[in-house]
Amino acid sequence: MALTFDDGPHPQNTPHLLDILARYRVKATFYVIGQNARRYPEIVRRIVAEGHELGNHTWTHPVLSRQSDSTILTEIDRTQQMIWDTVGAVPVTMRPPYGSFTHRQMQMLFDQRNLSSVVWSVDPEDWRRPGVSVVAQRMIQGARPGAVILAHDIHGPTIRAVPAALDGILARGLQPVTMSDLLAWPHWGPRGLRYVGRATTPYQG
Ligand SMILES: [Zn+2]
Secondary structure, eight states: OEEEEESOOOTTHHHHHHHHHHHHTOOOEEEEOHHHHHHOHHHHHHHHHTTOEEEEOOSSOOOGGGSOHHHHHHHHHHHHHHHHHHHSOOOSEEOOGGGOOOHHHHHHHHHHHOOEEOOOSBOOOGGGOOOHHHHHHHHHHHOOTTOEEEEETTOHHHHHHHHHHHHHHHHTTOOOBOHHHHHTOOSSOOSSOOOSSSOOOOOOO
């Protein structure tokens, strides 16, 4: 199963979460917003240095289903480029903000950039701030082999729910892994990705 955290990095909450994940020796996937990644590059580097995975969550977090194809590609490309510039690697998956993405757009992005779109199977609705214990319980209840849990590392209560959630998930014999591990894919590109701007050679690891 995979724990995924969207919308960061956040200057306090994301480092706090990384401390917790390190204590539990658990890897997660961070769908970062490109603008935030530009603002906090040291946190992006720490995410990768500690064995976690990055995903692309667009540059400005728009409702993609209302955007043109060229806007979608710009949102994705700017974020891929920023991540490449920061850590020398590119994500292999993207997550559309709000899960709002048409099938045609998903296919367009895959055809144009060979980038797969990933949503989730468990939504604890942590953004509604239902309270720490409710978020933890929803994560535990949704956890099963192959589950993809959505959470947001910009919310303090979500971070405070993670230790109890991990206690429950690990007690059930489940091992949280990154999205690529769940899919048995390489953690990073190249996957036929094309770039705008500077020509770069994608990281091969
Ligand atoms: Zn989001």
